[in-house]
Amino acid sequence: MSESAGQRGCTVGIAGFGTVGQAVARILSTDTHPGLRLTHVCNRNIARKKADWVAPDVVWTESFDDLVDSPVDVVVELIGGLSPAREWIERALMAGKSVVTANKQVIAHAGAQLMTQAGQQGRHLLFEAAVAGGIPIVRALREGVCGDRLYRIQGVLNGTCNYILTEMEHEQVSFAEALADAQRLGYAEADPTADVDGFDAQAKLAILIAVGLGRIVRVEDIPLRSISSIAAVDFLYAKRLGCVIRQVARAELMPDTGGIRASVRPALVPETSALGRVGGSQNIVVVDGTFGGETAFSGFGAGGEPTAVAVVSDLLGIARGTPVTREAALPMGGEPQPVTREFKAPHYLRFMIVDRPGVIAALGDVFARHGINVDAVLQEPGWSKAELPFVMTLEACSSTAMTAALRAIDEFDFHVRPPLWLPMLANGATARERRA
Amino acid sequence: MSESAGQRGCTVGIAGFGTVGQAVARILSTDTHPGLRLTHVCNRNIARKKADWVAPDVVWTESFDDLVDSPVDVVVELIGGLSPAREWIERALMAGKSVVTANKQVIAHAGAQLMTQAGQQGRHLLFEAAVAGGIPIVRALREGVCGDRLYRIQGVLNGTCNYILTEMEHEQVSFAEALADAQRLGYAEADPTADVDGFDAQAKLAILIAVGLGRIVRVEDIPLRSISSIAAVDFLYAKRLGCVIRQVARAELMPDTGGIRASVRPALVPETSALGRVGGSQNIVVVDGTFGGETAFSGFGAGGEPTAVAVVSDLLGIARGTPVTREAALPMGGEPQPVTREFKAPHYLRFMIVDRPGVIAALGDVFARHGINVDAVLQEPGWSKAELPFVMTLEACSSTAMTAALRAIDEFDFHVRPPLWLPMLANGATARERRA
Numbered sequence: 124m125s126e127s128a129g130q131r132g133c134t135v136g137i138a139g140f141g142t143v144g145q146a147v148a149r150i151l152s153t154d155t156h157p158g159l160r161l162t163h164v165c166n167r168n169i170a171r172k173k174a175d176w177v178a179p180d181v182v183w184t185e186s187f188d189d190l191v192d193s194p195v196d197v198v199v200e201l202i203g204g205l206s207p208a209r210e211w212i213e214r215a216l217m218a219g220k221s222v223v224t225a226n227k228q229v230i231a232h233a234g235a236q237l238m239t240q241a242g243q244q245g246r247h248l249l250f251e252a253a254v255a256g257g258i259p260i261v262r263a264l265r266e267g268v269c270g271d272r273l274y275r276i277q278g279v280l281n282g283t284c285n286y287i288l289t290e291m292e293h294e295q296v297s298f299a300e301a302l303a304d305a306q307r308l309g310y311a312e313a314d315p316t317a318d319v320d321g322f323d324a325q326a327k328l329a330i331l332i333a334v335g336l337g338r339i340v341r342v343e344d345i346p347l348r349s350i351s352s353i354a355a356v357d358f359l360y361a362k363r364l365g366c367v368i369r370q371v372a373r374a375e376l377m378p379d380t381g382g383i384r385a386s387v388r389p390a391l392v393p394e395t396s397a398l399g400r401v402g403g404s405q406n407i408v409v410v411d412g413t414f415g416g417e418t419a420f421s422g423f424g425a426g427g428e429p430t431a432v433a434v435v436s437d438l439l440g441i442a443r444g445t446p447v448t449r450e451a452a453l454p455m456g457g458e459p460q461p462v463t464r465e466f467k468a469p470h471y472l473r474f475m476i477v478d479r480p481g482v483i484a485a486l487g488d489v490f491a492r493h494g495i496n497v498d499a500v501l502q503e504p505g506w507s508k509a510e511l512p513f514v515m516t517l518e519a520c521s522s523t524a525m526t527a528a529l530r531a532i533d534e535f536d537f538h539v540r541p542p543l544w545l546p547m548l549a550n551g552a553t554a555r556e557r558r559a
Numbered sequence: 560m561s562e563s564a565g566q567r568g569c570t571v572g573i574a575g576f577g578t579v580g581q582a583v584a585r586i587l588s589t590d591t592h593p594g595l596r597l598t599h600v601c602n603r604n605i606a607r608k609k610a611d612w613v614a615p616d617v618v619w620t621e622s623f624d625d626l627v628d629s630p631v632d633v634v635v636e637l638i639g640g641l642s643p644a645r646e647w648i649e650r651a652l653m654a655g656k657s658v659v660t661a662n663k664q665v666i667a668h669a670g671a672q673l674m675t676q677a678g679q680q681g682r683h684l685l686f687e688a689a690v691a692g693g694i695p696i697v698r699a700l701r702e703g704v705c706g707d708r709l710y711r712i713q714g715v716l717n718g719t720c721n722y723i724l725t726e727m728e729h730e731q732v733s734f735a736e737a738l739a740d741a742q743r744l745g746y747a748e749a750d751p752t753a754d755v756d757g758f759d760a761q762a763k764l765a766i767l768i769a770v771g772l773g774r775i776v777r778v779e780d781i782p783l784r785s786i787s788s789i790a791a792v793d794f795l796y797a798k799r800l801g802c803v804i805r806q807v808a809r810a811e812l813m814p815d816t817g818g819i820r821a822s823v824r825p826a827l828v829p830e831t832s833a834l835g836r837v838g839g840s841q842n843i844v845v846v847d848g849t850f851g852g853e854t855a856f857s858g859f860g861a862g863g864e865p866t867a868v869a870v871v872s873d874l875l876g877i878a879r880g881t882p883v884t885r886e887a888a889l890p891m892g893g894e895p896q897p898v899t900r901e902f903k904a905p906h907y908l909r910f911m912i913v914d915r916p917g918v919i920a921a922l923g924d925v926f927a928r929h930g931i932n933v934d935a936v937l938q939e940p941g942w943s944k945a946e947l948p949f950v951m952t953l954e955a956c957s958s959t960a961m962t963a964a965l966r967a968i969d970e971f972d973f974h975v976r977p978p979l980w981l982p983m984l985a986n987g988a989t990a991r992e993r994r995a
Contacts, residue, residue: 270869434706
């Protein structure tokens with residue numbers, strides 16, 4: 124912050140005047156935070172963007188150079204995507220600005236390097252808004268529960284998926300219908316891939332792993348499964364099992380090796396669990412610590428205003444003179460750690476078959492050969508024999524055994540659709556068990 | 560922190576070696592936080608307390624003077640109660656120590672003065688553990704959502720009450736039975752007054768009002784209602800209304816005057832609401848902001864280890880060199896604000912009567928005279944006519960009108976027990992409505 128910051132407040136330039144940028148500008152245009160002053164807005168086509176509710180002395184520009192050359196204390200990067208956002212952040216830091224960003228891709232892919240650079244410059248790089256929008260999870264992990272030794276982070280990190288899944292559950296509609304609905308309401312993009320296939324949550328999980336578990340992983344090393352093969356009938360069977368289906372982003376330290384197991388995939392979770400109770404487009408992050416047990420943080424994970432609150436909270440942290448700490452919010456340096464994909468869990472397996480004698484026996488035989496115990500077979504009445512859904516639940520088994528068994532099962536010719544398999548997540552080992 | 564703190568880490572003295580003190584010492588005795596070093600423990604009767612798992616070079620003392628005279632950087636006050644805790648905190652600050660405390664009474668009653676003193680000494684006074692134990696709510700309010708303008712804080716802040724109420728709900732037992740159960744399991748004290756009558760939550764709410772809404776109120780100005788008059792049958796009727804019963808601590812800024820409305824009382828909340836979903840001895844804090852909407856924080860509100868995590872997180876904040884900010888965590892100076900007790904809400908009214916003709920008509924007449932509209936009359940079958948519970952729900956009316964009507968109703972001779980009235984809390988005005 125420049126020397127005169129004390130008198131004139133902390134000056135802020137926004138790069139990217141979309142939904143979040145406008146919401147940040149709106150908050151800074153109220154009298155809520157007298158210590159913050161919006162002085163610059165940078166966006167393409169400012170003639171179209173210029174808003175009359177922004178103070179008349181704010182400088183509007185289409186060139187990021189103007190922001191870099193300006194005397195602003197903090198640049199707020201809200202253009203999204205990897206490029207040119209990463210370069211812009213680097214340029215702002217090199218010019219002696221602190222940076223606040225909501226950009227999950229940049230932080231997930233290049234956070235450690237950018238953080239090193241910020242540290243060298245004695246400037247802040249804050250990114251509360253990059254994960255779970257309005258939920259102050261980065262700060263909670265970094266400061267609120269830092270006294271604990273966290274060993275697991277689970278979350279529902281993508282509001283679009285959660286909207287689609289809770290819609291399928293409550294309205295008993297297909298994935299396609301729920302997606303169309305979400306698109307109509309503006310909860311899903313025209314191209315929903317990043318959300319439904321898990322890329323969005325993958326980047327957010329990589330950041331949570333860094334901040335909460337102190338490990339750097341390559342974003343693309345976190346395995347993904349799409350929610351698109353889930354059918355309405357799965358929610359009926361899940362309910363019979365006391366469960367709901369969520370897109371779960373999950374990472375844990377492996378107690379033996381200290382390695383990281385992580386994934387983003389649809390899973391059955393108990394309907395009474397913290398993950399199970401989060402509905403609609405809300406997000407939740409549940410952390411487990413060796414000492415403090417389970418703590419949950421929920422709220423609006425996206426949307427202009429909640430995300431803007433996270434940005435402004437970061438700005439206030441800078442304005443209050445929080446020092447650039449030597450221990451930064453992200454572990455720095457060193458090679459990314461490998462991510463273990465292998466896991467052990469009970470499984471939910473839904474088949475869609477042409478019914479005929481011997482199906483259960485054939486499947487049971489495959490599982491027996493792979494050392495997997497069948498827990499239950501569930502079949503709701505009233506479905507066509509030509510496209511019959513039924514479910515098998517399996518006792519805890521390794522994902523490797525499951526994958527091998529499923530390869531054998533794929534050979535059968537009674538499938539109408541490929542089988543769907545989902546892990547059934549309970550709470551796993553407790554803190555006490557891990558310490559024992 | 561003394562000059563050599565960098566090399567030897569931040570040194571810590573614990574005053575009060577009870578459940579929380581021991582849990583703090585246990586965490587500091589692991590290798591989790593190399594920057595923190597436990598050097599002193601102060602407690603009565605150390606011969607009985609001394610633990611063999613504490614490092615042999617730790618100094619044990621029965622005199623707080625020894626802690627004050629020692630070179631420790633931070634004194635952790637865990638003796639509880641107003642006196643001598645307040646004096647000890649003052650002495651530690653005057654001796655140039657920073658102080659971390661879990662003492663809700665001291666912070667609720669004297670936090671502003673102590674914070675002023677800490678500021679003058681350039682020392683920290685941190686109290687994350689004083690509210691909702693393992694939930695990092697003080698930091699979340701102060702830093703995580705500070706970019707917002709909060710207008711309401713609601714919480715289930717007392718795990719004992721929540722255990723008793725969820726036990727009554729699930730087991731359909733009386734208050735006395737659930738309390739006895741909680742006492743047997745160690746969730747409730749032999750004298751449960753502070754918990755069930757609301758004093759514990761009252762102190763915590765006063766702190767949340769200061770930190771989150773920026774207003775100082777006198778603890779004893781927050782009105783209380785005990786949960787002890789709730790009967791098992793109330794949960795049956797609540798369920799018919801889609802609700803559960805919780806001890807709700809609630810404070811809001813009044814949009815017109817900027818004054819504070821606050822209370823700690825049992826209330827009906829929708830079973831699907833954030834407050835309704837918190838079960839057992841867990842706590843939750845739900846904050847509503849003008850910009851960010853509703854954000855919820857839940858976890859273990861009490862217990863040695865979760866509370867110890869909060870203490871250690873505060874210690875790490877100090878060890879990292881967080882500056883003593885000019886804007887302290889509590890608003891300082893000025894007279895406490897008056898607390899408005901008056902509120903408007905729909906009401907649940909449960910009568911326990913000797914059944915006879917004309918009861919409903921008599922009650923209806925009283926409500927009509929007080930301008931209160933009856934919404935519904937509910938009567939479950941199968942109860943004795945000599946002790947018949949039934950429920951009336953009332954449309955939103957002021958608590959003043961309710962109180963006046965109840966005074967008239969008390970005159971009737973058909974009561975077997977005094978009627979129970981509970982507000983039915985929905986979510987109230989939304990952020991958007993408030994901004995309009």
